[in-house]
Amino acid sequence: xxxxxxxxxRAGALTTVQDQGRPGHAHLGxxxxxxxxxxxxxxxxxxxxxxxxxxxxxxxxxxxxxxxxSTVTMAVAGAPCPVTVDGRPAPWGAPVRVPGGALLDIGAxxxxxxxxxxxxxxxxxxxxxxxxxxxxxSGLGPPPLTDGTVLPLGRPSGAHARVDxxxxxxxxxxxxxxxxxxxxxxxxxxxxxxxxxxRPYAVSSASNRIGLRTExxxxxxxxxxxxxxxxxxLGAVQVPxxxxxxxxxxxxxxxxxxxxxxxxxxxxxxxxxxxxxxxPVRFVAVRHRR
Amino acid sequence: xxxxxxxxxxxxxxxxxxxxxxxLHAELLRRRATGELSVAEMVPAARTVxxxxxxxxxxLAERLASWEIPPVPRRxxxxxxxxxxxxxxxxxxxxxxWGVDEAEVARIHAAAEFRVAFCGxxxxxxxxxxxxxxxxxxxxxxxxxxxxxxxxxxPYTGVYPRSSPGGWQLIGTTDTVLWDHARVPAxxxxxxxxxxxxxxxxx
Numbered sequence: 001x002x003x004x005x006x007x008x009x010r011a012g013a014l015t016t017v018q019d020q021g022r023p024g025h026a027h028l029g030x031x032x033x034x035x036x037x038x039x040x041x042x043x044x045x046x047x048x049x050x051x052x053x054x055x056x057x058x059x060x061x062x063x064x065x066x067x068x069x070s071t072v073t074m075a076v077a078g079a080p081c082p083v084t085v086d087g088r089p090a091p092w093g094a095p096v097r098v099p100g101g102a103l104l105d106i107g108a109x110x111x112x113x114x115x116x117x118x119x120x121x122x123x124x125x126x127x128x129x130x131x132x133x134x135x136x137x138s139g140l141g142p143p144p145l146t147d148g149t150v151l152p153l154g155r156p157s158g159a160h161a162r163v164d165x166x167x168x169x170x171x172x173x174x175x176x177x178x179x180x181x182x183x184x185x186x187x188x189x190x191x192x193x194x195x196x197x198x199r200p201y202a203v204s205s206a207s208n209r210i211g212l213r214t215e216x217x218x219x220x221x222x223x224x225x226x227x228x229x230x231x232x233x234l235g236a237v238q239v240p241x242x243x244x245x246x247x248x249x250x251x252x253x254x255x256x257x258x259x260x261x262x263x264x265x266x267x268x269x270x271x272x273x274x275x276x277x278x279x280p281v282r283f284v285a286v287r288h289r290r
Numbered sequence: 291x292x293x294x295x296x297x298x299x300x301x302x303x304x305x306x307x308x309x310x311x312x313x314l315h316a317e318l319l320r321r322r323a324t325g326e327l328s329v330a331e332m333v334p335a336a337r338t339v340x341x342x343x344x345x346x347x348x349x350l351a352e353r354l355a356s357w358e359i360p361p362v363p364r365r366x367x368x369x370x371x372x373x374x375x376x377x378x379x380x381x382x383x384x385x386x387x388w389g390v391d392e393a394e395v396a397r398i399h400a401a402a403e404f405r406v407a408f409c410g411x412x413x414x415x416x417x418x419x420x421x422x423x424x425x426x427x428x429x430x431x432x433x434x435x436x437x438x439x440x441x442x443x444x445p446y447t448g449v450y451p452r453s454s455p456g457g458w459q460l461i462g463t464t465d466t467v468l469w470d471h472a473r474v475p476a477x478x479x480x481x482x483x484x485x486x487x488x489x490x491x492x493x
Binding site: 023024025026027028029030128129138139140180182183184228229230231232233235236253254255256260263264265266 | 294295296297298299300302330331332333334335336337338339340342343408409410411412413414415417452471476477480481
């Protein structure tokens with residue numbers, strides 16, 4: 001292997017390779033996948049001079065440590081967290097030059113869930129259907145990183161950005177999700193629709209890249225029986241038999257058989273990616289169709 | 291036909307039967323090929339087709355009402371043949387449910403011509419229609435169904451592309467590779483593909 005490589009020293013709780021995902025294959029059962037907090041992934045790429053589509057690392061809660069084999073530029077953003085190079089503090093949200101053999105450590109998120117690490121040249125694992133993203137639902141793309149994984153890096157394409165400061169996302173103390181009701185809101189009682197849009201929910205610790213699970217009042221159906229499987233969109237609020245809404249995130253299944261009561265506005269999904277378990281969730285209806 | 295808005299950029303078009311859904315999907319594909327329809331994802335399913343990534347879903351919904359949808363095109367293209375050993379652990383249960391013997395289950399399955407109505411569940415997993423009889427799912431799903439298992443559930447048959455949990459009734463096994471991301475196309479079975487199962491002797 002060339003020296004354009006990155007050794008994973010500490011993989012952390014769940015660190016995956018992510019880019020903008022593999023949309024366009026849902027009809028074959030292939031989830032779109034991709035970075036859950038896409039604006040953060042775009043930002044770290046810009047900070048190191050990568051094109052937007054370059055693959056980055058997405059960490060979960062407790063960061064990761066990596067050691068490049070040659071000198072590279074790296075940047076960390078997303079969930080705010082301590083960053084060190086060989087134990088010395090380094091800036092978060094800014095390009096950092098990391099000498100070959102030095103250890104860059106991303107610490108535990110101070111708030112939020114997922115931090116993003118871009119490396120100049122991008123993570124150059126073999127793409128699958130045009131994307132390098134790890135898809136946890138169907139197992140496409142590279143498996144989640146483990147200690148000792150060595151990742152190939154691409155050639156740097158541009159100069160890194162000159163920045164003094166980047167916007168600091170405030171991971172939500174309350175997650176407000178704007179929703180459009182439907183397509184299956186008529187499978188629920190009027191009371192359930194009222195509950196969804198007025199009562200507080202909380203992010204469940206069972207949330208993952210497939211879905212943001214919630215805890216709160218159960219939504220009651222107005223009709224029994226099974227819904228034949230149908231296509232599911234990103235942000236769909238699916239209601240399984242236990243009545244607790246699940247918001248579909250990047251690795252969601254492409255078809256499903258539980259009714260979708262509403263769909264979350266795409267601009268609110270990056271916030272969902274950063275909401276820690278216990279965070280209050282409020283669903284706000286932006287449009288009533290009926 | 292009913293077009294249900296799904297968020298701001300998608301439409302779920304609902305029809306009465308699986309046949310109609312396949313016909314609608316074929317018509318949507320045809321219109322996309324001519325450039326008349328621009329859509330990022332088109333996901334056929336049991337009674338619906340989801341169109342995701344539309345610029346003006348409501349305008350398309352209005353236009354749809356006036357479309358003539360011809361029946362499912364009977365294409366002349368080749369049938370994908372999948373050799374099967376009818377040796378699945380649920381063969382006795384399926385035979386009992388249908389009131390036939392196990393050899394007859396295999397005969398019924400191998401005599402049918404199937405079509406991939408839609409995909410989902412896993413990359414390369416096709417829901418194949420054409421089974422002349424139905425069968426319930428297993429009361430308790432298995433935690434691991436081996437790759438290559440040929441299975442039945444409801445009105446569908448399918449083949450597990452890789453090992454996964456599953457509640458379908460397993461009637462046989464095949465060595466055919468359903469999904470290989472290094473292959474073009476990666477999925478052997480895309481919506482609309484015609485499929486036949488050919489019995490082979492158990493090894």
